[in-house]
Amino acid sequence: MLISPAYAQTTGAAASAGAGGLIGMFAPLALVFVAFYFLVLRPQAKRQKEFQSTINAVKKGDAVVTAGGIVGRVTRVEDAHVEVEIAPNVRVRVVKTTLAEVTNPNAKPAND
Template sequence: MLDFLAAGGASAGQGIIGFIPIIGMIAIFWFLIIRPQMKRQKEHAAKISSVKKNDQVVTSGGIVGKVVRVDDDYVDVEIAQGVKVKVVKATIGDIVPPGGKPAND
């Protein structure tokens, strides 16, 4: 009877040890993929919230223009002289620094 109890305890210990590689893979996945993506999302959200009038922006669709007006959810962008479009803030891909060239030029 004691042999049966000893064998049962050994198999339970090996089952727990079998989960260690799975936990390790989850940790690697977290640090290599999920965590950097969350960091990029936070940086992008901070960049979008700091958009102000006269900033030059590039949308996710590749439209380059100057910000004319900023609302809570929308931005009016002048893409040519006298041509203004309303853009959803979340679709702004990048803010071009003053005097800099946009990424697609």
């Protein structure tokens, strides 16, 4: 035999080190999860919270874009709906949660 059978046997001290090996195996996984939380989940939750507060603060006269791509100005605000004028004398009611963007109506265009 070229390989000694002693390599296959473990001692009592080596067997108890297996628990430390288990912790060492999961430590990098835990570090990846912590990094993922701080780099992805937390900023996304903050961005979503700011967007939700912007949607809740919609008022008459704001320019909005819906999730469907309709652009218009808010003419009336209700609890769950917003009335948007998309052309002269053409108004549609949309659900507030479908608003994708709220812009400042007094902002100057970039090419002026």
